[in-house]
Amino acid sequence: MAIKKDVADMSVEEKLKALYQLQTILSEIDKIKTLRGELPLEVQDLEDEIEGLNHRIGKYNEEMEALNADIAAKQKKIAESQAAVERYKEQLNDVKNNREYDMLSKEIEFQSLEIELQNKKIGESRQAIEAKQKDIETAQHALEERKADLEVKQSELEDITTETKAEEEKLREQAKEIEATIEPRLLTAFKRIRKSSRNGLGIVYVQRDACGGCFNKIPPQRQLDIRMRKKIIVCEYCGRIMIDPELAGVKEEKPAEDKNKRRIRKSISAK
Numbered sequence: 001m002a003i004k005k006d007v008a009d010m011s012v013e014e015k016l017k018a019l020y021q022l023q024t025i026l027s028e029i030d031k032i033k034t035l036r037g038e039l040p041l042e043v044q045d046l047e048d049e050i051e052g053l054n055h056r057i058g059k060y061n062e063e064m065e066a067l068n069a070d071i072a073a074k075q076k077k078i079a080e081s082q083a084a085v086e087r088y089k090e091q092l093n094d095v096k097n098n099r100e101y102d103m104l105s106k107e108i109e110f111q112s113l114e115i116e117l118q119n120k121k122i123g124e125s126r127q128a129i130e131a132k133q134k135d136i137e138t139a140q141h142a143l144e145e146r147k148a149d150l151e152v153k154q155s156e157l158e159d160i161t162t163e164t165k166a167e168e169e170k171l172r173e174q175a176k177e178i179e180a181t182i183e184p185r186l187l188t189a190f191k192r193i194r195k196s197s198r199n200g201l202g203i204v205y206v207q208r209d210a211c212g213g214c215f216n217k218i219p220p221q222r223q224l225d226i227r228m229r230k231k232i233i234v235c236e237y238c239g240r241i242m243i244d245p246e247l248a249g250v251k252e253e254k255p256a257e258d259k260n261k262r263r264i265r266k267s268i269s270a271k
Contacts, residue, residue: 010181012232013229013247015186016203016229016232016247017247018181019182019190019241019243020205020247022175022178022182023201023203025171025175025178026194026200028171029168029171029172032164032167035160035164036157036160039156040157043153043154043157046149046153047150049146050146050147050150053142053146057140057143060136060139064129064132064133064136067128067132070125071122071126074118075118077114081111081114081115081118082111084107085111085115088107088108092104186232190202190203190241193240193241196239199213201213201240202241203240203242203243204240204242205242205244205248205250206223206226206242206245207245211235211242214235214240216237223244226243227246229247
């Protein structure tokens, strides 16, 4: 395709200009994202929290079912022990010696202790069920609050997204068109720099003899190299790609001349 040929034949100046145009568009997209603020993250956090609460409530219900099943099993054991006690008591009437009497008495005592133990465990299980029910009520209350918060946040996000969607899509389309004119290796490097920079700037112009990204001073010879537009130059401090203001279409502000210097010049002229 013709685009590939154009990309290969582009001069450094054209590459820098394309990168700066891309940066300008991406910065506009960043402004739209800033307008949305933390809403997308807040929505995601609320959705995750709601999912976690639902999972927790489900876990509590499973534990309550297990406790109820355990209580039913223990009640069955109590019924069996009670039946055994009644049976052993009847057998006491037919004992023939002290040995049989002692043996039956020990069985009755053992089954009575078993009934007491099972009743104690049932009591502990019922207390655990009450605690789980309170946990479910607390989680359910939190769930309702999070759902209400989510509804509000989703509504806010939808409103902002609706307002900015068309503009963002248009900007993204423009960005794709410019990206197609930039050689892949340079584009990858630019995106990597942009991703690592706090303000999302991958290419900046020189401002008052300093880098427009980190504001460190740039030596005169390096500034001259930047103005020559013969090679891609990056800031030695922050790694951003450098471009001269003229190519960026920005009128460079000249610092106001010091009043003392003007007075000295006037006095020299007068002499």
